[in-house]
Amino acid sequence: MSETARVSLTLNGEPRTVEIGAGRTLLDTLRWELDLTGTKECCAAGECGACTVYLDGEAVNSCLVLAAEADGREVTTIEGLGSGGRLSRLQEAFLETGAIQCGFCIPGMVVAADALLRETPRPTLDEVLQGLSGNLCRCGGYTRICAAVLRAAGAADVTG
Numbered sequence: 001m002s003e004t005a006r007v008s009l010t011l012n013g014e015p016r017t018v019e020i021g022a023g024r025t026l027l028d029t030l031r032w033e034l035d036l037t038g039t040k041e042c043c044a045a046g047e048c049g050a051c052t053v054y055l056d057g058e059a060v061n062s063c064l065v066l067a068a069e070a071d072g073r074e075v076t077t078i079e080g081l082g083s084g085g086r087l088s089r090l091q092e093a094f095l096e097t098g099a100i101q102c103g104f105c106i107p108g109m110v111v112a113a114d115a116l117l118r119e120t121p122r123p124t125l126d127e128v129l130q131g132l133s134g135n136l137c138r139c140g141g142y143t144r145i146c147a148a149v150l151r152a153a154g155a156a157d158v159t160g
C-alpha cells in the first residue's frame with residue numbers, strides 16, 4: 001500500500017486540506033488535487049519557472065517542492081493574485097502590453113514579476129531581466145513581458 005500524507009495549508013487565503021501520495025510535488029497537488037491549473041508544468045526540473053508560486057511569501061518553483069513541505073504554510077498561486085474578482089495591476093499590464101503569446105509561461109512570469117515588484121517597486125529594465133532570469137518564454141516574448149512589468153511599475157511604455 002502506498003504511503004499517503006495529509007497536508008493542511010492556506011491556499012489563496014483559504015484553509016485547505018488534501019490527502020496525497022507522500023512524494024507528490026506541490027505543483028502536482030495544486031493542479032490535480034486542488035484544481036488550480038493556472039500554475040503550469042513544463043520542465044519539472046526547476047529550470048523554466050512555469051510552476052512559480054508563493055510559499056510563505058517567497059516565489060518558488062513548485063515542481064521542486066514536496067506538497068508535504070507546504071503543510072501549515074501559506075501558498076499563493078496565480079489565481080490568488082487579484083482581489084475581489086479583479087486582476088492585479090500587474091496582470092492588467094500584461095494584457096495591456098500584449099505580453100501574452102501562447103500564454104504557457106505567463107502565470108509563472110507574473111508570479112515572479114510580482115515578487116520582483118514587491119522587493120523593487122521601481123525596477124530598471126536590467127533589474128526586471130535579472131528578476132525574471134529564472135523564467136523561460138519559449139515564444140520569445142521577453143520584450144513585451146519586460147514592458148508589462150515596467151508598465152505595472154509606472155514606467156513609460158517601452159514596447160516601441
Ligand code: FES
Pocket residue numbers: 040041042043044045046047048049050051052061062063064
Ligand atoms: S516546471 Fe517547475 S521550473 Fe519548470
Ligand code: FES
Pocket residue numbers: 099100101102103104105106136137138139140141
Ligand atoms: S508566451 Fe508562450 S511560452 Fe511565453
